[in-house]
Amino acid sequence: MRVTTLLFLIASAAAAQVPVAPSPDLAGVRNGENVQNYNIVDSFETGYRYRTVGGSMEQYRSSVNFGDGIRLLGSSLLVTSKNGHGLLFDQITLSTQGLGNDPYESVVMRVEKNRIYSYDMNWRQNDYFNPGLVTAGGGGQHLLDTQHRMQDHNLTLFPQSNLKVFLGFSNSSQTGPGYSSIQQFDATGNIFPLFSNVHRVWREYRLGNEFRVFGIRVNWMHGWQDFKDDTGATIATSGVPGALPPMQTPGVSLNSFQSSDPNHGTNPYWRAAIFTDRKLFHVNGRFTYSGGRHAFVTDESAQGIASSLARVQNVVTLGNAERPAATGNLNLNFTPNSKLTIANSTSVYNIRTLGNSFFSEFDSATQTTSVLFYNYLGIRTVANDTDLNYQVSPLLGLMTGYHYSDRLISSQDQFTFAGTTSKSLAEQSNQLHSGEVGLRLRPWQHLSMLFSAEIGANSHPFTPLADGNYHAFSGRIQYRAKTFRLTAAANANYNANSVSLTSYASQSRTYSVSGNWIPRSRFTVDAGFNRAHTYTIGGIAYFFDQQLLQDQSSIYLSNINSIYAGLRYEIGKRIDLYAGYTRVQDLGDGRPTAAAGIGSAPALFQSVQTFPIAFQSPMARLSVKINERLRWNAGYQYYGYRSDFASLLGYRTNTGYTSLSFSF
């Protein structure tokens, strides 16, 4: 048993090719210490991480972002009551990652007392860096260097009983500096970078209950959500990444700008669900209602020069928006015998968004403008899916399904200007029919095969990119034995939206093969290859040097090959060695430079038809057991990113760490 467990742990650790991060190796045997009625298993890994970056630091920070310094790389704690009758709790599980200095920090904890309560906590912090707009003349506008914190707390009272009570609290915040932009003073004016102090907070309080009546579980939850966005913006001073884009309109400048845009929202909701699992049938339903409401004020003040004249512009907007949303799902599953399963799902959702916005502008050139807007958007969708599964024999299973959706979209634009009201109503409906067939084969206990196909047609897709006339194929073959697993899969998706003036078509195909092999307890291999091909062509129309160009095409072609491999070897009884390699390469369409693309589109469009990149990351990790409770670890990982058409975005990073793992 010990050998099997060890084998399993080693295999799993080999498969987990994490970035330079806590070592999966255990410091000693994790039997733990007994303290009175509790058993305590604790382990933590602390050490020093370093990094050196060459090339684009901004791209590195937006992609990998590990830094220098001392940190608690990872820790875990498990406290368990040995007889399941602890005084205040029966089990505590706690795990942490990256605390102290890493860009990705998390704490996950559960405390529970059998039959009395269960408390779950999840805390995460993500240092989010985004370079913003960096291509096509962008100079870093909309860069973000923020910190995103999320926490969830859930308390369940009487978790194993037929009468449960749920209490919950969630909090999410994003704070930090960023850059935005604004166009002043008219539609052809310049774009000016703004400094913005991002400050957003979202909170949710939950109260719910579950009980059982006539064998059916009824679960309800009431939630209160609040959202506050107090992000303000002022004109950015010189030296910011968001430099002015080229080709400025002469004579337009901005001397000062300030914007306050507080918007606060509430979103109370109700959710009710019923579910039961019987021998012949299974039913579950889920119904929600939420009443989102947002109140907002925008206050903008700008001073500058336009057409060589001093210009002052003040804009005030205020109002509120509402979105009542009601949804319902009813899922039925009928199993008349061990071979046949019939599943049916019906869903309805009805969303309305409506609101008023009073817009008032004072402009020294155009004087005062006041407009009252009212907008409405209604979406009502009814969908029904029926799937049928028939297990002909242990070797062969068949599946077929029919899916239907009906959607109605209605909208109203209305504005009142100088006492005159203008209204625009619109309504359209569309139906989607799709069918699916599948085949499952298990010719041998260790070998399984799965093939399926889906075809669908939408009478009135909302956007050219949406599913129109589409079909998809997928297949998967898996061989799985005790020490060896090999999976091969293929997927193909085709979509066509043909219309009178233009057309959109896309195709994607994915092929993959992966496997792992554990020939001996000391040696494991894990590897995979994936190829993803995407080709889309969409009809576009645009103005180019005052000319309207129609019958043009936007083409995007991507050919991504990715491989990963990991090898783990245990040298003697003290040393674990892990080596891994990941490479992802988008070959694009094979062209060497951004120029000379497909078709006769202007060079600008040809240059973005494909975006070849290469990313590779070899790594090695060594873990040496010093004694039963202590290990020394060292790791190294290289990150190399290359963008063939945007060479300034490339980076080469060496990262590594050395750490000690303690366990008791």
Added chain:
Amino acid sequence: MFCVGAFVANAQEKPANHFVNNNVCRTCHPIIWSNFYKNPHFKSIASGKEPLESTGCQGCHGPGGLHADNAGGKPIVSFTGLPAEQVLDACLRCHSQKLSRANIRNSQHTLNGMACTSCHSVHRAQSVRALLRKPQTTLCEECHTDVRSQFAMPFKHRVEEGVMSCTDCHNPHGSSAPTWRMASHPRHVEQAMANEEPCLKCHADKRGPFVFEHLGVRVDGCETCHAPHGSPNSRLLRRPVVFTLCLECHNGGGNFGRRGNGIATQTPNHNMADPRYQNCTACHVRIHGSNADSNFLR
């Protein structure tokens, strides 16, 4: 009497299986037993109130009487090689009582022949909480290898780095039909905040409601423009640059859009030869929705 005699004779030939005290199992499986108090399934044993057929070893493996009488020689329910539907039935005897698993029988995983034991392992789990065979990301990527390569793109959600997990957005046990798009697509994506896309759990500022909604976002969802797993674009757009993505919808053609006569194209002052117009969101800063401007300029 003859019938009763025949029955007794038959019973003597094939003695009925029966439940035994859990301590009997412990005799031959001491290692499993010695650490089982750390297993979530120990709760039912600890309570001491559950009947033998609903708790401990025999709660899952069935009556162990014959197995013990014959020193392990007689079969007992072994989950290795058990058909997927039987595994599901066995586990759902207790585990059907959680809302997140309410739709498991209709999930694509179940319909495609996956069993609970494909992902979970009661005795050899790596995680105490969900008893997963492997770390969650590794486990999912074992089959979804295409997603693994998407997470290796230069811009991605930080799943490999450990700050997010697949279940932040997906429900592997089966979710209800989403409230966006059509034909119950995408599958296994869990509704969040009652009836919203899970993206909005973290990106709450994109939720609205807004007086001026970007209709494509509200009607067909975030995936209209974004590739959530990974992309060559820093905002996870489906195209390397923003303007090609916008132009593919805003082409004025066909019967698309809310009026069914095409989605509005740009005005003539949008000269695509001028780089300033190639970054659409430099001006249309509130592209997800605005309260002040129908063109999302402020």
